[in-house]
Amino acid sequence: xxxxxxxxxxxxxxxxxxxxxxxxxxxxxxxxxxxxxxxxxxxxxxxxxxxxxxxxxxxxxxxxxxxxxxxxxxxxxxxxxxxxxxxxxxxxxxxxxxxxxxxxxxxxxxxxxxxxxxxxxxxxxxxxxxxxxxxxxxxxxxxxxxxxxxxxxxxxxxxxxxxxxxxxxxxxxxxxxxxxxxxxxxxxxxxxxxxxxxxxxxxxxxxxxxxxxxxxxxxxxxxxxxxxxxxxxxxxxxxxxxxxxxxxxxxxxxxxxxxxxxxxxxxxxxxxxxxxxxxxxxxxxxxxxxxxxxxxxxxxxxxxxxxxxxxxxxxx
Amino acid sequence: xxxxxxxxxxxxxxxxxxxxxxxxxxxxxxxxxxxxxxxxxxxxxxxxxxxxxxxxxxxxxxxxxxxxxxxxxxxxxxxxxxxxxxxxxxxxxxxxxxxxxxxxxxxxxxxxxxxxxxxxxxxxxxxxxxxxxxxxxxxxxxxxxxxxxxxxxxxxxxxxxxxxxxxxxxxxxxxxxxxxxxxxxxxxxxxxxxxxxxxxxxxxxxxxxxxxxxxxxxxxxxxxxxxxxxxxxxxxxxxxxxxxxxxxxxxxxxxxxxxxxxxxxxxxxxxxxxxxxxxxxxxxxxxxxxxxxxxxxxxxxxxxxxxxxxxxxxxxxxxxxxxxxxxxxx
Numbered sequence: 001x002x003x004x005x006x007x008x009x010x011x012x013x014x015x016x017x018x019x020x021x022x023x024x025x026x027x028x029x030x031x032x033x034x035x036x037x038x039x040x041x042x043x044x045x046x047x048x049x050x051x052x053x054x055x056x057x058x059x060x061x062x063x064x065x066x067x068x069x070x071x072x073x074x075x076x077x078x079x080x081x082x083x084x085x086x087x088x089x090x091x092x093x094x095x096x097x098x099x100x101x102x103x104x105x106x107x108x109x110x111x112x113x114x115x116x117x118x119x120x121x122x123x124x125x126x127x128x129x130x131x132x133x134x135x136x137x138x139x140x141x142x143x144x145x146x147x148x149x150x151x152x153x154x155x156x157x158x159x160x161x162x163x164x165x166x167x168x169x170x171x172x173x174x175x176x177x178x179x180x181x182x183x184x185x186x187x188x189x190x191x192x193x194x195x196x197x198x199x200x201x202x203x204x205x206x207x208x209x210x211x212x213x214x215x216x217x218x219x220x221x222x223x224x225x226x227x228x229x230x231x232x233x234x235x236x237x238x239x240x241x242x243x244x245x246x247x248x249x250x251x252x253x254x255x256x257x258x259x260x261x262x263x264x265x266x267x268x269x270x271x272x273x274x275x276x277x278x279x280x281x282x283x284x285x286x287x288x289x290x291x292x293x294x295x296x297x298x299x300x301x302x303x304x305x306x307x308x309x310x311x312x313x314x315x316x
Numbered sequence: 317x318x319x320x321x322x323x324x325x326x327x328x329x330x331x332x333x334x335x336x337x338x339x340x341x342x343x344x345x346x347x348x349x350x351x352x353x354x355x356x357x358x359x360x361x362x363x364x365x366x367x368x369x370x371x372x373x374x375x376x377x378x379x380x381x382x383x384x385x386x387x388x389x390x391x392x393x394x395x396x397x398x399x400x401x402x403x404x405x406x407x408x409x410x411x412x413x414x415x416x417x418x419x420x421x422x423x424x425x426x427x428x429x430x431x432x433x434x435x436x437x438x439x440x441x442x443x444x445x446x447x448x449x450x451x452x453x454x455x456x457x458x459x460x461x462x463x464x465x466x467x468x469x470x471x472x473x474x475x476x477x478x479x480x481x482x483x484x485x486x487x488x489x490x491x492x493x494x495x496x497x498x499x500x501x502x503x504x505x506x507x508x509x510x511x512x513x514x515x516x517x518x519x520x521x522x523x524x525x526x527x528x529x530x531x532x533x534x535x536x537x538x539x540x541x542x543x544x545x546x547x548x549x550x551x552x553x554x555x556x557x558x559x560x561x562x563x564x565x566x567x568x569x570x571x572x573x574x575x576x577x578x579x580x581x582x583x584x585x586x587x588x589x590x591x592x593x594x595x596x597x598x599x600x601x602x603x604x605x606x607x608x609x610x611x612x613x614x615x616x617x618x619x620x621x622x623x624x625x626x627x628x629x630x631x632x633x634x635x636x637x638x639x640x641x642x643x644x645x646x
Contacts, residue, residue: 105472105473105474105475105497105498106472106473106474109443109447109472109473109474109497110443110447110449112439112443112497113439113440113443113444113447113449113473114449116436116437116439116440116443117440117443117444117449117450120433120436120437120440120612120616121612122437122440122441122444122449122450122607122609123444123449123450123453125608125609125610125612126450126607126608126609128610129596129601129608129609129610130601130608134593134594134596134610135594135595140615141615141616141617141620142612142615142616143616143617144432144433144436144616144617144618144619145436145440146432146433146435146436147432164496165493165496165497167496168492168493168495168496169432169436169493170432264461265461265462266462267456267461272457278449278453279452279453279456279457280449280452280453280456281452281455281456281461281467283447283448283452283467283469283470286447286467286469286470287446287447287469287470287471287472288469288470288471288472289471289472289475290472291469
């Protein structure tokens with residue numbers, strides 16, 4: 001990959017950056033450029049950029065693709081493709097790869113972990129103990145997780161991994177998907193609102209597409225109800241965020257565990273004071289093991305492309 | 317004229333007496349009072365030995381509400397008619413089982429009532445520590461995601477080798493849950509458990525620690541298990557090793573734990589119990605790799621309701637000569 005110009009949209013894992021340098025790539029560090037100057041930066045360097053390494057925050061939108069006539073491949077450091085204009089890539093013959101499977105377990109682990117942390121108030125407990133308050137007052141009750149009905153939006157790889165874990169807690173599993181899947185132990189519901197009505201913990205684990213934008217809206221939030229907990233390890237735009245905030249502040253939902261937000265890194269401050277909300281900064285795949293594996297997929301796909309070999313995890 | 321019946325109308329039968337040494341309130345008190353006459357030593361101005369010798373020589377059952385009272389030989393000797401000590405907790409390290417057994421006193425505990433909640437909590441603590449959930453939440457709240465600060469990456473839960481110290485009810489439920497996370501399970505117990513052939517057995521905690529990334533402590537606190545987690549075990553567990561304690565604080569040499577965390581001998585800990593609750597070693601407060609909780613692994617409405625029903629059921633069984641539901645074997 002000697003002298004191949006790679007536009008990296010986000011600050012990469014040090015390992016990934018080192019490996020790119022070692023392979024002789026020319027790295028164009030878009031994340032270091034102030035946002036208002038980024039388009040100019042892309043245009044200025046367009047003659048040299050043949051690859052983009054994108055992520056869940058910035059991939060390859062239409063404007064970027066149009067500005068990069070030499071672009072051959074977009075390797076996303078994510079499994080989600082919502083920040084890539086796939087239609088345009090197809091039109092231009094630009095290859096697209098992502099990082100499936102390697103982050104499935106981490107995302108599922110986090111989803112269940114968030115549910116337990118929210119319902120059992122683990123973060124409140126930690127704060128309580130550190131404050132010295134334990135000596136003065138007894139504990140408060142939290143909510144049992146085992147046996148609660150878990151509803152999953154999207155029964156793909158991540159949804160199935162979440163289901164497998166929740167089953168070990170004796171949680172009855174139900175799901176909504178575009179079509180029914182061959183899992184007789186899991187109850188299928190034909191609409192997200194039906195699913196929300198019939199579960200205690202609703203987990204978002206589907207891809208973000210035009211159809212799933214705001215799939216969790218006021219109707220679904222109302223259906224989930226004041227005893228319901230929402231866990232989002234999908235994309236922020238899956239949820240009508242202002243509606244979610246209002247529901248939590250007004251006590252119309254029992255709690256939420258959020259890994260993603262509509263406008264990252266902005267997180268609605270109204271949620272900060274709520275004991276029943278846990279917010280983490282998009283760390284669904286945030287382990288050293290998984291990010292290294294994702295980096296290996298990006299590198300493997302890039303190398304394969306520039307050596308004219310079959311791509312490892314192609315989407316387009 | 318028919319003779320009046322000399323059988324006691326059951327409405328006027330005396331309720332069996334139940335001794336309490338600790339305050340009790342709320343719906344549980346109401347439920348107990350309906351079936352039992354509560355003899356409340358805590359409400360008497362008399363010093364306890366006087367109260368016991370005056371009012372409790374016929375007492376057959378004692379209910380222990382919290383581990384703030386130790387049931388030892390000296391207390392048992394003051395209750396010559398005692399047949400049952402009903403504990404509300406799963407752990408009965410505050411009840412001297414041998415002393416009870418010698419006097420023919422049976423002990424009941426919470427049985428398996430708390431098991432799912434404690435197992436869930438142990439898993440929650442582990443995910444929190446490995447994935448830095450508490451730390452990440454604070455990072456967001458402090459506005460650091462907006463800035464240039466980086467949150468350190470967490471470590472995968474899936475695939476971590478988990479060693480369970482004590483494969484009883486709680487331990488086996490933790491094992492089942494973590495297996496679904498893709499964690500290979502092994503355990504230390506007094507003897508191998510034939511019901512769990514797929515879990516690898518280790519006959520020493522030191523060996524268990526050598527071969528695992530995580531230790532979950534879910535055994536009873538006894539003379540044998542006191543400080544079972546000592547420095548050698550922590551060194552064997554290693555610098556990336558995590559300890560999750562939902563058993564009893566004294567299973568771990570607590571000052572040594574603090575030292576090992578400070579020195580990086582182990583990688584982190586999730587602790588729900590401490591040697592001298594509610595005192596928690598302050599050095600733990602600032603450690604980012606430690607998650608603390610206030611002995612709340614059982615505090616759900618379901619567990620509380622379940623255990624109050626179980627205590628009443630055990631007392632009913634005792635007073636009607638039926639088998640107890642959750643006797644503790646010593």
